[in-house]
Amino acid sequence: MRPIARVFGFVLLTYSAVALAKQPPTADELRRLVDSYADHRGFNGTVLVARGDQVLLRAAYGQANVEWATPNRVEGRYRVGSLSKPLVATLTMQLVQQGTLRLDGTLGEYLPALYAGTPAAKVTVAQLLSHTSGLADVPGRYTDPWWQTAARRSYAPMDFAREWIKPTLLENPGQQWRYNNNGFFLLGLLIEQATGQPLADNLQERIFAPAGMAASGVFNGSSVLERLAEGYTRTAEGTLVQPQWIDPSVSFAAAGIYTTVDDLYRFDRALYGERLLSHDTRRQMLTAQASHHGFGWNVDDWTLPDGARLQVVSHTGSVPGYQSYYLRSESHEDCVIILDNFWQGALVVTMGQDLMEVLNGKPMQPAKRSLDDLLTPIAYRQGPKAMTAAYEGLGARRDDYDHSERALNALGYKLLRAGRKDEAVSVFEWSVAAYPGSANTHDSLGEAYRAAGRLDEARESYRTALKLDPASQSARAALEAMGADKQPGDSGD
Numbered sequence: 001m002r003p004i005a006r007v008f009g010f011v012l013l014t015y016s017a018v019a020l021a022k023q024p025p026t027a028d029e030l031r032r033l034v035d036s037y038a039d040h041r042g043f044n045g046t047v048l049v050a051r052g053d054q055v056l057l058r059a060a061y062g063q064a065n066v067e068w069a070t071p072n073r074v075e076g077r078y079r080v081g082s083l084s085k086p087l088v089a090t091l092t093m094q095l096v097q098q099g100t101l102r103l104d105g106t107l108g109e110y111l112p113a114l115y116a117g118t119p120a121a122k123v124t125v126a127q128l129l130s131h132t133s134g135l136a137d138v139p140g141r142y143t144d145p146w147w148q149t150a151a152r153r154s155y156a157p158m159d160f161a162r163e164w165i166k167p168t169l170l171e172n173p174g175q176q177w178r179y180n181n182n183g184f185f186l187l188g189l190l191i192e193q194a195t196g197q198p199l200a201d202n203l204q205e206r207i208f209a210p211a212g213m214a215a216s217g218v219f220n221g222s223s224v225l226e227r228l229a230e231g232y233t234r235t236a237e238g239t240l241v242q243p244q245w246i247d248p249s250v251s252f253a254a255a256g257i258y259t260t261v262d263d264l265y266r267f268d269r270a271l272y273g274e275r276l277l278s279h280d281t282r283r284q285m286l287t288a289q290a291s292h293h294g295f296g297w298n299v300d301d302w303t304l305p306d307g308a309r310l311q312v313v314s315h316t317g318s319v320p321g322y323q324s325y326y327l328r329s330e331s332h333e334d335c336v337i338i339l340d341n342f343w344q345g346a347l348v349v350t351m352g353q354d355l356m357e358v359l360n361g362k363p364m365q366p367a368k369r370s371l372d373d374l375l376t377p378i379a380y381r382q383g384p385k386a387m388t389a390a391y392e393g394l395g396a397r398r399d400d401y402d403h404s405e406r407a408l409n410a411l412g413y414k415l416l417r418a419g420r421k422d423e424a425v426s427v428f429e430w431s432v433a434a435y436p437g438s439a440n441t442h443d444s445l446g447e448a449y450r451a452a453g454r455l456d457e458a459r460e461s462y463r464t465a466l467k468l469d470p471a472s473q474s475a476r477a478a479l480e481a482m483g484a485d486k487q488p489g490d491s492g493d
Contacts, residue, residue, distance in 0.1 A: 029364045030057040030355065036366035037351045038062065042373070045229075045323075045340035045348075046074050048261035049355055052333040053269070058261065064229040064341065066240065077228045077258050078339040079219055080324040083317030084257040085184050087267065088199075089129055089285060089296020090276055091207055092187055097281045100194050101125055110190040114158070118167030125190070127173045128183040129295035134169040137180045138250075141417070142320060147246060155249045157189045157199075177291035181254040184296075188253025199253055211270035213263035218256045221248040225258065229341040231321020236418060238377045243320030243343065255319055261337045264326055268335050272328075286313050286330070305362050312356065316349060325352040334359045345372070346410035368402040372411045379415065384422040391430065405435045409444055421452040432461075439469030446478060455482065 030049055034057065037043040044062030048055065060072040095101040107114070108121025115121045120135060127133045139146045150164070165182045188199045195202055200218040208216050215227075233243040248256060259267075270276050277285065288299040294313070302310040311330035317323065323340040325348045336355045340348050351367070358364050371391070379387040394401065408431040416424035428445035435441045446461030459482060465475040 024051055024056070025358050025364055027056055030358070031059065033355065033358060033364055033366065034059060034061070034351070037347065040367050040369045041344075041347050041351075042342070043340070043344065043347060043351060044072065044342035045078070045338060046072060046076055046261045047339075047351075047355075048074075048265050048335075048337045049359070050265055050268075050335045051359070055265070062342065064227075066230070066232060072229060072341070073227065075215070075227055075260060075262070076339075077215055077225055077260055078324065078341055079228075079231065079258045079319050079322040080264075080339065081251075081255040081317030081319040081322060082181070083264075083315050083324040083326055084251075084253065084255050085296045085317075086315045086326070087203065087207055087257060088184055088187055088191075088253045090271065091191065091202060092125065092129060093277055093281050093285045093295060094206055095191065095194065096125070097277060101190070103129075107186065107190070110193060111161075111186070114161055114165075115167050119169045120167040123169075123173045125187070126289075126295070128180075128187050130289040131177055131180045131183060131293060132174050132290050133180060133183045134171045134173045134175060134178075135180060135182050135186075136166060136168070136170055137178070137182050138164060140179075142244065147244065151246045151250045154247050157185070157192065157249075157252055160249065160252070161186060161189055177293060184254040185252050191253070199256075203257070207267070207276065208263075210275050211263075212266045213259065216257065216259040216263045219248050219251070219258045228258065229322075229339075231319075231341050231343065233321055233343040236376065236380050238373070240342070246320060251319060255317065259339075261339055264337045264339075265335060268326075268328060268337075272333070302357075304357065304360055308361070310356075310360055314352075318343065323348045325349060327352050327356050329356065329360070332360065345414065346407075350406065350410070369400050371401050371403070371407060372414065374401065375411070376414070379420055379423045384420075384426055387423055388426050391426075403434060405431060405438055405441060408434070409440065412444060412448065416448055416451060421448065424448045425452055425454070437468065439465045439472055439475070442468065443472060443475045443478075446475065450478065450482070458482065 034043070034047055038061045046060045047057065049057040058074050060074045060076065062072050064070045064072045064076055092101065096103055103124065103126040105125050106121060107123045108116045123133045123135065165186060170178070191202055192199055203218060207213070231243055232240050234240055271282065285295045286297055286299060287294055289295065292298060292300055298314045300312045300314070302312055304310055309331070312327055313330055314325070314327040316325050321341060321343055323343055325338045327336045328334070334356060336352050338348050338352050354367070375387050375390060378390050408427055412424050412427035412431065415427060425448045428441065428448045431441045432445050442461045442465040446458045446465060449458035449461055459479065462475040462479045465472050
């Protein structure tokens, strides 16, 4: 891989009138932080950071096309994957506000040809928006054969729903939160049915045009898009490659939008300037319904380093080759937008959260190097013993790497999802050793032990997690599933 080039857009710092306890970081501080992610973690994409109406940082890093050595530009377009969902949710709520749709309207009512008289008929618009529909979803991992076969076909929306969004339910609607792409696919379909217009036209007329998002649209794979960054992904061993092809029709309302950091910032200003929704409708959309999730948005309450609370709404997104992250402070008028065309996993989330925390008083510290980048190739090529030897042999270089609980947790789960169970166990054991007072580290280790068939050790880890955090639902549910009354040495799982 050739060295990563860096291209900066303009940087502007103007203090906002927003009342904050602390002075915001300078433009140079923000730039140094993102520089460190580019230098130490290989960040490749564009970023925009703003407070209210003032852009604090707007910059591009790395390459839009590796083969042609074309640098990324701040005006570059990116596919944003599931970051489409907040925009489609905003469109849905706009139609609710206008009376075209109702939150209690059902699939049986709006899509009778597909769902009338079936168990899915009672699923409501609100349940689709909040991921509580009870519908089965498409496979969650791109390694599933479905993505190599069915997802490469082109579908009309009704045909896709008929074939892949079955009218049966996994549980009663409203009973359980379960992230669901199919739910948002159906929202796009019922928007088309209710308005008599294609989803792309609805988005253009009702969201993009009012917000001034002239560089945004729904990706169809056939039109030539100027300034579209080429998407890449890495193999497990770290090699940069072209991603697998997925037909754009499969993404539709769940993950089909392309845009720029500037356009997403325009969306932010339009949304909070009440050009898209009224204040009351926006608040309804951004109110948590289940599992820290509103209508199409993550809704979180952060604890900052000084103990202060920060309300944040956000969403991530990915399709092969691209990742995105949009965070918006509800406590203050801070906005962080990151678009990435190297599909860099946890890096985008870590960087976005870091920027938001720095905006709100966290001391700026440059990003450290990634243990993932160092250890994952070793794990795949040489196995768990070599990976552990590399970790334990860092010596004087140890402080150059990110050993935070968040970083170790992300690496452990990456290995676990890839089926590298022994390596995942090792990483979570390191995390427990470093952060023994964290219930989450013990819970994660329990999950890895369980996946590896080490059930006695899994129970012990879950019990420790519960002692540290009696409210831990995941540890309690795991123990119940395994047999909470069983003690070490018992069998029967």
